[in-house]
Amino acid sequence: GPSGVRILLFEKVLLGLGSDLALTIAQSAPDTGILHWTVPEQGLDAAHDYFIKILAIDNAGAVNGESALFKIRAHITVTAPEEGAEYLYGDQVSLSWSQQGVVNPVRIALMENRFFGDSEALVLETAFDASLGAYSFSLPETGIPMADDWYVRISETGGSDVRGDSAEFKIHGLIVVTAPIATDLFGDGDDVEVTWTTNGVAGQVNVDLMEHVLGLGGLVGSRRVERLEANGDNDGTMTHALGDHDAGSYFIRVTSVANEELYGDSQDFDIGAILEITQPITSPQLRQGDMFMIRWSAIGVRGNVRLALVRDGSEVQVLAPTVPEENERWPWSVDDTLEGEGFAIRITVLNSDGGSTSNFADSPAFSIVSPGSITVLEPGAGTQSLTGGSQAEVQWQSAGLSGEVNVTLWARPENDALAPLSFQKVIANNVPNTPEVTNSRAWQVPQFDICRDCMFTLRVMS
Incomplete structure (x- = not known):
């Protein structure tokens, strides 16, 4: 065979009147029967027909081969x-x-x-x-x-x-809600400030309060519980007063009105369970056997609460396993087996199944002491006559008690020895008291028209 071949690409002239050389594919190629070549990006016309000629190099006039017509696709x-x-x-x-x-x-x-x-x-x-x-x-x-x-x-x-x-x-698009954040806690009616940034978001936005929806397998979605703003300006901020909602975890969603698939969510935050024990908080000491009315304030809680006595954070006694939140008070008699420091009243929000939640509050710490005793020495036993407006002296001794005492005046009808004493007047508050010795305090006898035809007594209380 020939020592080599020349491979040429020809373009068929329109109407079949001849052909023009369009491209030299190979000036000199081995006569191996195969050659790979690359169709050029430019210079060829997709509307025309092409064919390939193979010429022997040692006999330029001899046509060794010619392909069928083909097109070069655009x-x-x-x-x-x-x-x-x-x-x-x-x-x-x-x-x-x-x-x-x-x-x-x-x-x-x-x-x-x-x-x-x-x-x-x-x-x-x-x-x-x-x-x-x-x-x-x-x-x-x-x-x-x-x-x-x-x-x-x-x-x-x-x-x-x-x-x-x-x-x-x-x-x-991009909506990033920057507030509220996870550490925020709100009560019903509180103003919530919502802030956000956007990129590629045109037009107005809706701002919604959302909560997660849980199923048997865990988190399954979310639902809207309150629309805070409809068709609002996309200016990155708004403030809205929350409606009435159960205590729990919520988040804010800001959504494009024009494209509801475009939204951003805030971090989860809590609503409700803003709790406070309002009584007993005035006395650092409670006495065994004393009766107190526990009072509380609960914002954003609908349902029941649990009351317990804790010491240094650990529960020692259940005072009320379930109480309607709206009661806002519960009577409590201090157990005579309790004594020491570090006590507090704890109120805990219960869920719908009656179980305790993580929402609770403790009262200020107090101590529980034994009741001790106070004996009033003067005015003494028997019936004494005191003149209204005159100066008199009250004397007492205490055992097992330290700190200050209060002196109050009580009365009952003179002709009814079985009638209960009724409070009349504070004689003195925060009077120094030293145990095991005689203590005294001067006082002015009030005018007795505060209770006509009554018998009076002085009461000294720690």
Whole structure:
């Protein structure tokens, strides 16, 4: 065979009147029967027919082979956007492409790759010059959903089926809710300040109070419990007074009105269970056997609470396993087996099943002491007559008690020895008291018209 071959590409002249050399594929190639070559990007016409001639190098006039006629297909290759690119609503998107053999203008469209077939969302151009190789457009701020399977299609017009698609890219907006945060605690009626930032979000927003929905397998979704603002300005801030809600965990969702798929959520925060023990809080000491009325304030709690006595944070006695929150009080007699320091009353919110929640509050700490004793020496036993407005002296001794005492005046009808004593007047508060010795305090006898025909007695109490 020949020492080598020359391989040439010829373009068939229209009407079959001859052919023109279009490309030298190989000036000198081994006569191996096979050669791979690359179709050039430019210079060939997709509308024309081509064929290949193979010539022996040692006999240039001999035609060793000629292929059948074939066409070189036109193509469009879109090089940008690249795979994985992300754009926000309103962003500028730059396209670039290369093409070969495209003779007609091109159509440019934004496409979404859907499971049941591609969908054309937006026509950008209907007759654009393909030779320019570049185009840019702004993403609309409304009208197209957030997705990660968008692409651009560039198609030759004029009945051609030549087209090129870009890699898939993501279109989305961004709403970041910056307040409330996880450490916030609100009660019903409290003002909640909501703040957020947006990117690629046009128009108004809705602001909603949301709660998580739990199922057997855990968290299964969320639901709206209150609309805080409808069709509000997208200015990044609003303040709203909460309605009446159960104690629990909630979050804020800010949603684009124009695109409900575009939203941002705050951190979870708590509403309710703002608890406070309001009594007993005035005395650092309680005495065994004394009766007290426990009082509390609970904001944002609907249902029952539990009362317990704790010492240094650990429960030592259940005072009331379940009490309606709206009672706001509960009587308690101090057990005579309790003594020492570090006691407190604890109120705990119960859930709908009667179990304790993590919402509780403790009263200020107090100590429990034995009751001790106080003996009033003066006025002494028997009936004494005192003149209203005169000066008198009260004397007493105490055992097992330290600190201050209060002196009060009590009375009952003179002709009814079985009638209970009734309080009349405070004689002195916070009077120094020294145990095991005689203590005294001067006092002025009040006018007895405060209780006519009564017998009086002085009471000294720790």
